[in-house]
Amino acid sequence: MMVGYGSEGYAVPFLPRPNSVAATIDGSVGLLIRIFGEGSRRLAQLDAGDSVLLLGPLGVGFDLGQAPRKVLCVAGGVGLAPFILLPRWAREALPDAEVHVLYGERDAAAVFDAGKLRELTGIDAEIWTEDGSLGRKGRITDGLELGDIDLVLACGPTPMLKAVRELALDSGTACQLAVEEHMACGMGTCIGCIVETVDPTTGEQRYARACIEGPVFRAEQLPW
Amino acid sequence: MVDLSLQVFGATFQNPILLASGTCGYGQEYSGVIDVDALGGIVTKAVTPKRRRGNLPTRITETPAGMINSIGLANVGLEGFKREKLPWIQENLRSAQVLVNVAGWTVEDFVGVVEGLNEEVGFLGYEINVSCPNVKGGTLFGTDEKALAVLVKALRESTSRPLIIKLTPNVPDIGVFAEICEANGADGLSTINTFPGMVIDVDTRRAVIGNETGGVSGPAILPMGVYATRVAATRVDLPVIGIGGVRNAKDALQYLLAGASLIQIGTAMFVDPFTAPEVVAGISEFCEKHGVGEISELIGALEA
Ligand SMILES: Cc1cc2nc3c(=O)[nH]c(=O)nc-3n(C[C@H](O)[C@H](O)[C@H](O)COP(=O)(O)OP(=O)(O)OC[C@H]3O[C@@H](n4cnc5c(N)ncnc54)[C@H](O)[C@@H]3O)c2cc1C
Ligand SMILES: Cc1cc2nc3c(=O)[nH]c(=O)nc-3n(C[C@H](O)[C@H](O)[C@H](O)COP(=O)(O)O)c2cc1C
Numbered sequence: 001m002m003v004g005y006g007s008e009g010y011a012v013p014f015l016p017r018p019n020s021v022a023a024t025i026d027g028s029v030g031l032l033i034r035i036f037g038e039g040s041r042r043l044a045q046l047d048a049g050d051s052v053l054l055l056g057p058l059g060v061g062f063d064l065g066q067a068p069r070k071v072l073c074v075a076g077g078v079g080l081a082p083f084i085l086l087p088r089w090a091r092e093a094l095p096d097a098e099v100h101v102l103y104g105e106r107d108a109a110a111v112f113d114a115g116k117l118r119e120l121t122g123i124d125a126e127i128w129t130e131d132g133s134l135g136r137k138g139r140i141t142d143g144l145e146l147g148d149i150d151l152v153l154a155c156g157p158t159p160m161l162k163a164v165r166e167l168a169l170d171s172g173t174a175c176q177l178a179v180e181e182h183m184a185c186g187m188g189t190c191i192g193c194i195v196e197t198v199d200p201t202t203g204e205q206r207y208a209r210a211c212i213e214g215p216v217f218r219a220e221q222l223p224w
Numbered sequence: 225m226v227d228l229s230l231q232v233f234g235a236t237f238q239n240p241i242l243l244a245s246g247t248c249g250y251g252q253e254y255s256g257v258i259d260v261d262a263l264g265g266i267v268t269k270a271v272t273p274k275r276r277r278g279n280l281p282t283r284i285t286e287t288p289a290g291m292i293n294s295i296g297l298a299n300v301g302l303e304g305f306k307r308e309k310l311p312w313i314q315e316n317l318r319s320a321q322v323l324v325n326v327a328g329w330t331v332e333d334f335v336g337v338v339e340g341l342n343e344e345v346g347f348l349g350y351e352i353n354v355s356c357p358n359v360k361g362g363t364l365f366g367t368d369e370k371a372l373a374v375l376v377k378a379l380r381e382s383t384s385r386p387l388i389i390k391l392t393p394n395v396p397d398i399g400v401f402a403e404i405c406e407a408n409g410a411d412g413l414s415t416i417n418t419f420p421g422m423v424i425d426v427d428t429r430r431a432v433i434g435n436e437t438g439g440v441s442g443p444a445i446l447p448m449g450v451y452a453t454r455v456a457a458t459r460v461d462l463p464v465i466g467i468g469g470v471r472n473a474k475d476a477l478q479y480l481l482a483g484a485s486l487i488q489i490g491t492a493m494f495v496d497p498f499t500a501p502e503v504v505a506g507i508s509e510f511c512e513k514h515g516v517g518e519i520s521e522l523i524g525a526l527e528a
Binding site: 004007008013053183185190191192194207 | 247248290491
C-alpha cells in the first residue's frame with residue numbers, strides 16, 4: 001500500500017511511500033518501518049491520533065495458490081515486513097503446510113525484537129547476522145538448501161533476491177520475489193517503477209510496473 | 225453545488241478540472257478510487273505511432289515540493305491504444321471529456337497518429353505534446369518557431385477535431401509560440417509541460433534519474449504555470465488549459481483568473497488521488513461564497 005501525508009502544506013515527504021502490510025490486527029493495519037530518510041522518519045514519529053493517507057492494498061502479492069506443503073520465507077532487513085503477516089495467513093489458508101522464516105540483518109542492533117516477532121507470527125524465525133553478533137553468522141543465502149521446499153518467497157535487498165533466485169532455479173523450486181522500486185502513484189499511472197520482465201514461454205522481454213503488476217514476481221519472470 | 229459546467233472547444237465540460245497526461249494512465253487506473261466520469265475530463269498518456277518501452281530506470285524521484293520524471297513516453301502505441309485502451313474509455317467516460325495526447329518526432333508521426341484516430345469515437349480532440357523534455361527531440365517542435373508552424377498547419381489539415389497544442393515553458397517568450405499556434409489553426413493551448421531538471425546523489429556522485437535529467441512537476445512549478453498561462457491568454461484569443469502544480473481549489477482558481485478556461489491536475493494526484501474531486505468541490509464552494517453564478521465569470525478576471 002502507499003502511505004502518504006496528502007498535499008496540503010507542502011508535505012515532506014512529498015510523494016507517498018510504498019509499504020508492506022506487516023500485520024492486520026482487529027481491523028487495524030500494522031506497518032514495520034526501518035528509518036532511512038524523510039518518509040520513514042515521519043512515519044516513525046507519528047503519535048496516536050495523527051492521520052496518514054493509506055491507499056491499498058495494491059498490486060500482486062505472494063501467492064500460495066499451488067497448495068505448497070513446505071514454504072520458506074527469506075527476509076533481508078526490512079524485507080521482513082510481509083513475512084510477519086504471512087505465516088498466520090498461510091496457516092489459515094493451508095492448515096497442513098509448514099512455514100519457515102529466515103531473517104537476516106547486518107548486526108544484532110538491527111534485528112527486530114525476536115520475542116515480538118514470535119508473538120506476531122506464531123513461529124520462531126531463524127535469525128542470521130552478517131557479523132555473527134546474533135543468531136547464525138554470515139549471509140542468509142550462504143548455507144541455503146532448498147531440498148524439500150515446495151515454495152520459496154523472498155523480500156529484501158536485490159543482491160539477496162538474485163541469490164535466492166539462482167538457488168531456486170537450480171533446484172527447480174517454485175520461487176516468488178518481492179522487488180523494490182521507487183514509486184510515485186502506486187496505481188500504474190506514472191509508469192515510473194518499472195522492472196525488466198520476461199515471458200517464460202515466449203521469451204519476450206518487457207517493462208512491468210512493480211506497483212500493480214508486482215511487486216511480487218515469479219523467479220522465471222525476472223531476467224536477472 | 226454551483227453548476228460549474230462550461231462550453232469549450234464546442235463541447236460541454238461539466239467542470240473545468242481534467243487529469244493531466246501521463247498522470248492518469250488512460251482513466252481506468254483511477255476508476256477504482258474516484259469517479260473519473262464526474263470530472264471535467266482526462267488527457268491520456270501520450271500516444272506515439274509505435275509502442276514504446278520508454279527510458280531506463282530510475283525514472284522518478286522526489287524534489288522539494290515536487291518530483292522529476294523521465295518516463296520517456298512509454299506507451300502502448302497507436303494500435304495498442306485503439307485495441308486495448310479506447311474501448312474502456314468509450315464504455316466508461318460518457319460525461320467526462322477525453323483528449324488524446326499525441327507525441328512524435330516528425331510531422332508524419334503526429335499526423336499519422338491523428339489520422340489513425342480520426343474515425344474513432346469516444347474522445348473529443350487532441351492535445352499535441354511538442355514539449356516532452358525526456359526524449360531526444362521531444363521539445364524540437366515546441367522550441368523552434370518555424371517547425372511548430374509547419375506542424376500545426378499540417379495537423380489542422382489532417383483533422384477537424386479540436387486541436388490543442390501543449391507548450392513548453394522552456395522558451396524565452398511563450399507568447400510567440402502561442403501566436404504561432406493560433407495563426408496556423410490550433411483551437412487551444414495547454415500551458416505548461418514540465419521543466420528540465422536533475423537531482424544528484426552526493427554519496428554516489430551519480431544523477432538519481434537513469435537518464436540523468438527529467439521533467440520537474442508539482443507545486444514547485446505552480447507560479448511558472450500561472451505566469452505562462454497569463455502570457456498565453458493575453459496574447460491569443462484561444463482557450464487556454466492551465467497546467468502545473470495544482471493541488472487545491474485556490475491553485476486552480478489562480479489559473480482561471482490568469483485566463484485558463486480549463487485546468488489539469490497531474491502530480492498532486494500521486495500524492496492524493498482524491499485531489500481532483502476535492503478541487504471541483506472547492507471551486508464550487510468558492511463560487512457560492514463569492515456569488516459567482518457561472519464559472520466563465522472567473523476566466524481571465526484578474527484585476528489590473
Ligand atoms: C513494495 C514495497 C514495499 C515496501 N515495504 C516497506 C516496509 O514494509 N517497511 C519499510 O520500512 N520500507 C518499505 N519499503 C521501502 C519504503 O518504500 C521506502 O523506500 C523507505 O521507507 C525509505 O523511504 P524514506 O522516505 O525514509 O527515505 P528516502 O528519503 O526516500 O530515501 C532514503 C534513501 O533510500 C533511497 N530509496 C528510497 N526509496 C527507495 C526505493 N523504493 N528503492 C531503492 N532506494 C530507495 C533513496 O534514494 C535514498 O538514498 C517498501 C518498498 C516497496 C517498493
Ligand atoms: C510521470 C509523468 C508523466 C508525464 N507524461 C506526460 C505525457 O506523456 N505527455 C504530456 O504531454 N505530458 C506529460 N507529463 C506532464 C504533465 O501532463 C503536466 O504537464 C506536468 O506534470 C505539470 O503538471 P503537474 O505539476 O500538475 O504535474 C507527465 C508528467 C508526469 C509527472
